[in-house]
Amino acid sequence: MSDERWVRDVRATVITEVQQRLFALEPLADGQVPHVLVRTPWTLPAEAQNDVRNGVREVRATFGDGDGRVRVEFDTAVDAADPCDVRCTLPKVETTEPEPEEETDGSARLLVLGFAGVEFHFLLEPGADWLPLVRPATGYDGIGLLLPQSIAGVPHGHLVDLRYRDGVLSARRAAERLDYAVSVDGVDLVADGAPVPASGEIRYTSRVDGETRALTYELVEWSDEVPGPGGGADVLDGAPHPAEYADPGHPGTLLVQPPEPGTKAGGRRFPLVTGRDDVRVRDVHVQVLHTTATHPGSDERLHVKIYRCATPQHAAYLRRHLATQAGLVRQANAVAGKAGERVWAVAPIHLVAATPPPEVLTTRSAPMTVSDGPEHRLSAWFGVPDQPQPGCFVIVASPLLDVVGWAGYEQLGTAPSGVQLAALTALAAGVDKLHDLGVAHCDIKPQNVCHHLDAQGRSTYVLVDGDAITRAVGPVSELRFTPEYTSAEVIRAAKQVRAPGARDTIDLTEHDRFGFVLVVLTALIGVDKVDALLRGPEGKRPVDSVAFVTETLEDAWSPEWARFTAALTAAFRPGALLDDSWTASGWLERLTALWSPERVEEPLEVDRVAVGRFGREVTAIRTGVRNERAPAWAEWRDELVDRVRAAQQQVARQAYGKWLWLGRIAFGVSLLLLVLTVAGGLK
Amino acid sequence: MIAKYLETGPNHLAAAVKALPLGGRNDDGVDHRVVDWAMGGLAEPAARDVEARLHGYLQEAADLGRSYAKRQCLLWLVACVPVLIVLAVLLTRPA
Known part of the structure; x- marks a missing residue:
């Protein structure tokens, strides 16, 4: 039997079985999520899986009000029937045993999952329900503690459930992917579940080739209760504090400039995923104050963000979160340039070491002079001098860079500039790398692009605001973005977040790509033209129509740029940026190749002498x-x-x-x- | 009117050249095509256009230099007149 025919048979079998099963289950409410498991003797190609998944969704839409969800999983088993086995179940509504309030430990815990040096944080709230720990396959829209699809080391699918109740963490083996054995600290997980230590290692061992992959986990204390004013010292008054992560070039030495007089702290939220169906995200609210700093003996100025958290636990989480982001930025920058080059795609982030504590540089004191007056305390800068709470502050430094003053159309003229394309190369590579790592910058826009001189003195473009980096796939409600520079796809998802049957998770890769495309467009056609394209009601902006964008470019540039314009506007076609094969670097390379019809011909001789007097x-x-x-x-x-x-x-x-x-x-x-x-x- | 001739010294010229626009307001004439040309990324026909544009800017400056020089020259010639008058008087004076 040919592969194509087999795929067709699988699809037909699945749809027929699901149709019959759902019919038998009527009446089916929208809130119920049927679970379909398709087992095939050999692996069904990803494209075919998507096709089957879409077919099942169409069938599901014919029941209830048409907004219901369905969960489709695929598995490979040698004993599966040809073309496939289909199991369609309707999970019983979890009837949570009414537990007396006083018997449950009411405090949540921060669950830290670690893989290959990258941490993923979840807020584990006490409850009787089991939360799936899933590295989802494409198209998964269920709930759970979701790991990025990009972590190829962790087998995809629903293998483990976690539950946190009465201060005890339990784990159980879920039904999928029986080709893997799962153990925690050497003890195999069972379907009924069993308590596991508060920290350890979840180990996935392939039954086929014996290969093992490990995911570390750790439960960390969590409290939303704001501590009393207390005593103690702020970090800038010379008191010793545990060492954290620092700029390796300048360990532990930093002269922090007090904020400008009148500077007020702004608000900021860091969403923490709970994995639960009812409240999917808890926001950690922090205050943030911006200032500058220098290293002793260096003219290089740094941009400093000082976060004041509500509790020491929040601050500890924020430190972990920012340290993870700093690591991701380092990895993205590692691919932005050639080996040994100091090329950045995203401005690096450094958590400031507290030992030795950073020193305060004031207008009255010489550098290197530690000023420990109360007016130099962090708490005073935040307007709460009577609440030192030293454990609630987190300090982050990054290089102070100049924002690009983008040229307008009048300055750029009637043809795109190739120089701009070259200067964006490192940034494109870094954005792709972030996506490969399963995270998204989340706030790519022309205003977040700065000039940066590399070690060779060449100026390139670099992204700032790296602390916006978040997991590429996450709950829609976790979204944090600038509406004007947001893709139509994200706007649609954000609008539908409360609608029944709406998607719960979204892949922000497409959103990042859209931001990058806008940066390139701004560089090529001028900031004024792009601003005009972005003006309009959400979802109905000119930029949301490929025809408008094409028209703008054709009006702006002479006809010889038709092929270049076509390649550029291809990124604005609906769904173009959702394509897994689309990369910022690849697109930029295509544009560079088409940049100038003349460039393809004979370029200018280096020693050519101009004619004329x-x-x-x-x-x-x-x-x-x-x-x-x-x-x-x-x-x-x-x-x-x-x-x-x-x-x-x-x-x-x-x-x-x-x-x-x-x-x-x-x-x-x-x-x-x-x-x-x-x-x-x-x- | 007189200032037009008097203010033609080297410093005046330098200031006047500095005030010359490069293709419009904010030196718009030095656009990304000029940048591309400097990078060596333009082929012969496009490079010739850019060079002609730059040549025009230099020509304007040279014309200004010539114009200032002519006026300055005229000033010197005017200065010759009293000298020549004195000379004529001396030569025509009866011995």
Whole structure:
């Protein structure tokens, strides 16, 4: 039997079975989520799985009000029937045994899952229900403690359930992926569940090849109860504190500038996934204050964010969260440049070490002088000098960079600039790497792009606001974005978040890609044109229509750019950025290849001399520029303006000097004659 | 009017050249095509266009230099007049 025919048979069998089973289960309410398990003798291709999943969803939509959900999982088993076994069950509504309130431990715990140096945080609230720990396959829209799809080391599917009740963490083996044995600290999990230690290792062992993958876990104390004013010292007054993570280049030394007078702390939330169906996300609210700092003996200024959390537990979580983000940024930057290069895609983040504590640099004191007056305490900066709470602060530093002043259309003219494309290469590679790691920057927009000079003095573009980085796949309610720069897909999901049957999870990769496409568009056509495309009601902006975007580009650029425009606007076609094969680097490479019709032909000779009377001077304007630096467009332009101005002065002085001698000689001759005449007369 | 001739020294010229626009407001004429040209990314026809544009800016500056020089030259010639008058008086004076 051919593969195609087998896939067709599988699809037909699944749809027929599900139809019959759901019919037997009528009346089926929207709130019920039937579970369909398809077992095949060999692996069904991902595309076919999606096809089957969509077919099942269509069938599910014919029951209830048409908004119901269905969960479809695939498994491979040698004993499965040909073409497949289909099991369709309707999980019983968990009847939580009414537990007396006083018997349950009411405090939640922070669950920290770790894999390959990256941590994932969940808030585990006490309850009787089991939460699936899942690395979902494509299209999964169920609940649970979801790990990124990109963690290839963890088998996908629903293998483990966790429950936290009465201060005890329990784990059980779920029904899927029987080709794996799952154990916690060497003890195999069973279907009925059993208590497990508060920290340890979840080990997945393949029954086929014996390969083992481990996921570490840890339960950390959690409290939302704000501590009393208490005593103690703020971190900036010289008191010792445990060491954390620091900038390896400058361990433990930082001179923090007090915030500008009148600076007020802003609010910020960090969503923590619970994995529960009722409240899927708990927000950790923090106050944040921005200031600057320097390292002793260095002119390099740093941007410092000081977070004030409600409780020490919140601060501990935030430290872990930011340390994870710092690690992800490091990994993204590692691929942005060639080996050994200091190229960034995202400005690095450093959690400031508290030992030795950072010092306060004030206008009254010299650098290196520690000022421990009460006015230099962090709590005073936040306007609560009577609440030191040293354990509630988290300090993060990152390089202070200049935001790109994007050129407008008038400056850019009637053709796109290739220099811009080159300057965005590192950023594109970094964005792709973040997505490979299963996280998204989440706030890519032209305003979050800064200039950065690499070790060679070349200026490139770099993303800032790296603490917005979050898992690429997560609950829709976790979304945090700037509406103007948000993809239509995310806007749609955010609007439907409370609608019955709406998707619970969303992949933010597409949102990031959309932001990157807007950055490239801004660089090529001008910030004013892009602003105009983004103006409009949500979901009905000009940028949401590929026809509008195409029209704008065609009006802006001459017809020779038709192919380039087509490649550029392809990213705005519905669903284009959802394609797994789409990458920022690949798209940028395609644009670069099409950048200029002339570029494909013979490029300009390096030693070519311009023609005309001032050919030598015109040639000199570009001589030496190319090899000195490769700065971003605005810097290039400034430098070229200076060079043109200098050449103008030079040729003006030359022309001036050529004519001036005539008058001066005439005057000199007259004067000489006069002198000679007078001298002759005197004789 | 007189200032037009008097203010033609080298410093005046430098200031006037500096005030010359490069293709409009905010030096718009030095656009990304010029940047691409400097990077060596343009082929012959496009490069010629850019070079012609830059050539035009230099030509403007040179014309300004020539114009200032002519006026300055005229000033020197005017200065010759009293000298020549004195000379003429001396030569025509009866011995």
